[in-house]
Amino acid sequence: MDTVIELKNVTYTYPLADEPSIKDMSIKIERGKFYGVIGENGAGKTTLCALIRGFAPSFYNGELKGEVLVEGKPTTEFGPGELSLKIGYVFQNPFTQISGVKDTLFEEVAYGLENFGVPVDEIEERVIEVMKMTDIYSLADKKPFELSGGQQQRAALASIIVLKPDILVIDEPTSQLDPEGTESVFKIIEQLKNEKKTIILVEHKVDMIAEYADEILVMKGGRLIRLGDKQEILTDMSLLDEGVQLPQMAILGERLIEAGIPLSRVPITERQAAEAIGQALQKARNS
């Protein structure tokens, strides 16, 4: 197992907060895997992301107990900007991810590379490649603030992907997007998954998580209550009592089994549901 991020007994409290937002959490994140983080509001998902990226405690201050290690080194020991090349971070609000100093989307995507002093020929090459990948190349000469929410979020992803980080922490990227925008963002995330990037995605749209993630982290009240294979976790109906949303297909599958339809397994995606129902119907016809 190639561990890329490790939290060792981490407890973190924001300044002026009465109780910790993360409580005694220990996890190991494997390289090249896609982790979906789910849980109700206030469960500590965003704080977990901030800890992994090193924003907590370096930016937020607060009290950190335990250790957050990235490739074996504590996040507190990384120099300014050093983590930016290792971990890309995408926030939920597309508007605030625009630098505010660039006139065109092309320059906006190139901004990070300029900050790192990458030669201009290479910048041009990398920006074009990433803009094509994220399907925003046709908008290259538009003003960043004039784009739609979905386009801005794709631009935010492009601005981070262009830095070629191995790890991506993405915090609710589709919370302010329409279904079309959500789909386009997930298509990009799927491409990143195919490139074997390590992805940690916080998302309320659990149906999308079921489709794309490898492993699921379930959080509640600042604690990690479950971690493991998505099929196992997303079909555990007891999580509904913990306030955790489960995929609609899983709930449908469970109801069908309860109604006496013998599904081979509880599905978590549309494809799995179609397969399981098809098999059950075939079985019924044959008997």
Place this chain on the structure above:
Amino acid sequence: MWREKLQIHKSNWIAALHPSCKFLVVCLYSFCALLLASFKVGEGEYSLYTIAWFVIVPALAIGSGIIKRFWNAFTKVLLVAVVIIVVQSLLIPGGDTVAQLWILKVREEGLRSAIYLGFSVMNIAGIFVWFFQTTENKEISCALEDSGTNYKVTYVFISTLQMIEILGQNSKTIMNAQQARGVETQGNIVVRTRAFFASLVPLILGAITGTEERVLTLESKGFDVNCKKSRLFQIEKTGREKMVNTIAIAITVAIVGWRVALWIL
């Protein structure tokens, strides 16, 4: 290919001057405007040279090929200047009556102050309008960085300029949202003022809330990295900057010399 597309090529050589050259012209022009305003001419001791000096601003705008854009922006300055001139002329007593309309009297002291203040505002604001109408934000940013200004200062300067426009758009959105909720935003000045202040709270709070995420986004994009930064946009020089700087300095020296001579003689 894209790098070439991002460059700014201006056909007019005055508009295309390097921002540092134009900024020197702006500073020297403003200094001379204030100096000329202290020249008292004729029996009334009015600052008449400052009126003549103002001819340069529209001449520069015409020469730079931006007279229409300049006029659109300058009308706001003109409005302020006209208010200053009218208020100063009518309210400051002292000296003989220069003109009278019904009960309104313009006295010498008022007119003197009106010309001094009104044309000082028009001269200084006018030259800055010319500068910003002929210089793009990224040219200013580039010139500042080339001059050795810290990139953090440059960022603050440029993002502030861009944010003015963004906050204006956000303000309209908030006003529309309030209107949709039944808050009166149209009508007389009192109603509009009330609606404006009511929109300030969400506008400012929204801007403050976004700041934290924007800072972290910058950090994610390596803003704080201590290395030599590269730049897609490169600023060009026309080759006439030296000549313009020399002329501007020569005119300033001549005016300063004239002023000193008048004090001595």
